[in-house]
Amino acid sequence: MDRSNQTKEMVADGISDAECVRRVQRGETDAFETLVRRHEKTIFNLVYRMLGDTEEAAEVSQEVFLSAFRAAGQFRGDANFSTWLYRIAINHASTRRKTLNSRQRKVVPIESADSLHDPQPGPLEILEQQEIREKVQVALNQLEPDDAAVILLRDLQDVSYNEVAHVLEIPVGTVKSRLHRARQALKSRLKSYFSAERKAV
Amino acid sequence: MTCAEVQLLLSEYIEKSLDTVRMKAVETHLLSCGGCHAETEGLMDCIRQISELPLLDPPIGFTQRVMAHVRDIESRPAGWRRVLAPFRIGPPIQATALVLVAIVAVFLYQKESQIRGNPASPAVPSILPSRSLSDDHSAGKPEQPVASAQRRADTPRQANSTANTVRSPMRESRKTASAAAVADQSKPKTPSSPDPEANSAGDVKNPLSRRGPIQAQEIGTGMEGLRSSSDSFGFGPTIGGSLRPGFFLPERSLSPVTEPSADAEFVVRRRDAQTRDPNSSVRSESARQSAESDIAPAVAKQSLASPPSQSPSINVREIRWFAVPADQYNQFRKDLASEASIDSEKTIGASERDFALQSNRELLIKVIIVSPAER
Numbered sequence: 001m002d003r004s005n006q007t008k009e010m011v012a013d014g015i016s017d018a019e020c021v022r023r024v025q026r027g028e029t030d031a032f033e034t035l036v037r038r039h040e041k042t043i044f045n046l047v048y049r050m051l052g053d054t055e056e057a058a059e060v061s062q063e064v065f066l067s068a069f070r071a072a073g074q075f076r077g078d079a080n081f082s083t084w085l086y087r088i089a090i091n092h093a094s095t096r097r098k099t100l101n102s103r104q105r106k107v108v109p110i111e112s113a114d115s116l117h118d119p120q121p122g123p124l125e126i127l128e129q130q131e132i133r134e135k136v137q138v139a140l141n142q143l144e145p146d147d148a149a150v151i152l153l154r155d156l157q158d159v160s161y162n163e164v165a166h167v168l169e170i171p172v173g174t175v176k177s178r179l180h181r182a183r184q185a186l187k188s189r190l191k192s193y194f195s196a197e198r199k200a201v
Numbered sequence: 202m203t204c205a206e207v208q209l210l211l212s213e214y215i216e217k218s219l220d221t222v223r224m225k226a227v228e229t230h231l232l233s234c235g236g237c238h239a240e241t242e243g244l245m246d247c248i249r250q251i252s253e254l255p256l257l258d259p260p261i262g263f264t265q266r267v268m269a270h271v272r273d274i275e276s277r278p279a280g281w282r283r284v285l286a287p288f289r290i291g292p293p294i295q296a297t298a299l300v301l302v303a304i305v306a307v308f309l310y311q312k313e314s315q316i317r318g319n320p321a322s323p324a325v326p327s328i329l330p331s332r333s334l335s336d337d338h339s340a341g342k343p344e345q346p347v348a349s350a351q352r353r354a355d356t357p358r359q360a361n362s363t364a365n366t367v368r369s370p371m372r373e374s375r376k377t378a379s380a381a382a383v384a385d386q387s388k389p390k391t392p393s394s395p396d397p398e399a400n401s402a403g404d405v406k407n408p409l410s411r412r413g414p415i416q417a418q419e420i421g422t423g424m425e426g427l428r429s430s431s432d433s434f435g436f437g438p439t440i441g442g443s444l445r446p447g448f449f450l451p452e453r454s455l456s457p458v459t460e461p462s463a464d465a466e467f468v469v470r471r472r473d474a475q476t477r478d479p480n481s482s483v484r485s486e487s488a489r490q491s492a493e494s495d496i497a498p499a500v501a502k503q504s505l506a507s508p509p510s511q512s513p514s515i516n517v518r519e520i521r522w523f524a525v526p527a528d529q530y531n532q533f534r535k536d537l538a539s540e541a542s543i544d545s546e547k548t549i550g551a552s553e554r555d556f557a558l559q560s561n562r563e564l565l566i567k568v569i570i571v572s573p574a575e576r
Contacts, residue, residue: 029275036264044259058260065267070274136250155251161218180212187247
């Protein structure tokens with residue numbers, strides 16, 4: 001998986017996130033573009049998985065970056081920029097989730113783009129994988145936003161326990177117990193599907 | 202190790218983040234416990250499902266859009282403009298709208314007062330004394346011309362004094378202003394004025410100066426501001442000459458918002474013809490009567506003709522504004538008392554008056570004239 005390598009790529013082009021932030025703080029707005037390009041995919045996917053809707057995700061992700069820009073002066077560099085950005089993203093996504101839940105929540109179909117990322121799947125496999133992903137997405141959206149966030153950070157984004165602890169501003173021990181609780185909640189929601197799958201096999 | 206203990210460690214066991222001792226212990230338990238083994242498989246499945254979710258690309262042009270907004274934020278001034286931003290309306294539009302609303306409001310207010318004022322006008326003569334206050338500038342002037350033609354010839358002098366007063370700037374010393382007024386009064390009444398400007402001013406004001414200020418026709422004309430000062434309220438030359446026509450604000454243009462705060466306020470009641478003007482000499486009385494013989498009987502007739510109960514103008518009040526030099530305030534009040542009975546007054550405080558005297562300020566006096574019938 002390439003997602004864990006993203007941070008290393010960022011430093012590869014010579015300027016670290018911290019340096020970019022310092023330039024933004026000095027008024028070099030173009031440096032912020034570098035930060036957006038580096039983190040847009042991570043943030044967009046995190047938000048998308050928390051909301052289950054690409055349009056909502058695009059809108060919220062944009063808000064995340066704009067909030068980060070407005071608050072760039074407050075970034076002191078004692079944490080990773082990505083950690084800071086994750087925190088903003090989770091806050092925004094959680095708020096949007098509550099708004100969406102308070103309305104009549106529409107059933108969001110998972111777009112077919114999901115299947116295009118896998119190498120050479122047969123037509124039957126595409127259907128099956130798509131079905132599983134839809135179930136997973138629905139299950140994720142049924143979790144508490146905090147539980148979904150901890151699962152996505154750890155299992156989707158491959159963020160270390162320490163960084164998750166920084167993002168959520170909770171101790172590492174709490175991260176572990178919350179992650180365990182969240183995974184079990186997700187598992188019980190997917191249980192019926194998996195057992196049906198096993199019976200079919 | 203019990204199943205409960207193992208279940209708590211399963212997540213870390215799957216991630217292989219446990220220390221070797223506990224890793225071994227969990228592994229041993231899982232080999233012998235089917236339930237915990239199934240649990241572990243379920244969790245691993247779960248983690249795999251999440252980690253195998255494809256990463257989607259953000260929408261095309263995402264970065265450009267974010268940066269466009271960022272540059273928008275950067276170019277936008279902070280503060281209240283940011284608050285207005287969601288409305289997508291610039292402040293000039295809002296300011297224009299506000300000004301328009303204010304103009305319409307003032308216009309409607311004036312319209313309304315005109316509608317209320319106009320029906321009263323035709324009937325007003327019935328409540329007025331047959332002798333208008335306007336005739337009283339003859340009071341202190343025994344040599345007042347008898348014929349109306351002569352009175353007309355007298356007008357340029359009034360205009361002259363008016364023009365003199367107008368021309369003297371506000372900051373001019375009080376002494377100079379009053380001296381000019383005195384000089385005007387002491388001037389022999391030659392019909393021709395050396396000042397062409399004053400002459401032209403007199404020409405303009407001439408027809409208006411013929412009217413009595415409290416005659417009913419004038420309530421609602423809005424022409425009070427143009428009235429010759431010496432003619433208004435019929436005060437003698439001492440006060441009349443020093444009154445500045447510019448301060449005769451037409452009451453209709455005074456909305457509650459624009460009305461200035463008066464230094465002193467009088468509520469006066471018009472007197473009946475018989476009780477008014479005790480100071481007038483017999484000569485001036487006869488002169489006045491002959492001068493106004495064309496007006497007064499008509500008014501008197503109207504007064505007799507229309508019973509007061511039918512008159513809708515019974516409650517018409519007239520408001521006059523006067524600008525009086527502070528040192529002439531007492532004289533003004535005395536003259537006012539001789540002209541009409543003062544119902545109530547809110548006079549200026551002594552300290553305020555002293556300050557006005559020192560600063561050469563003119564006092565703004567509001568006179569509310571009520572008809573004798575009004576309670």
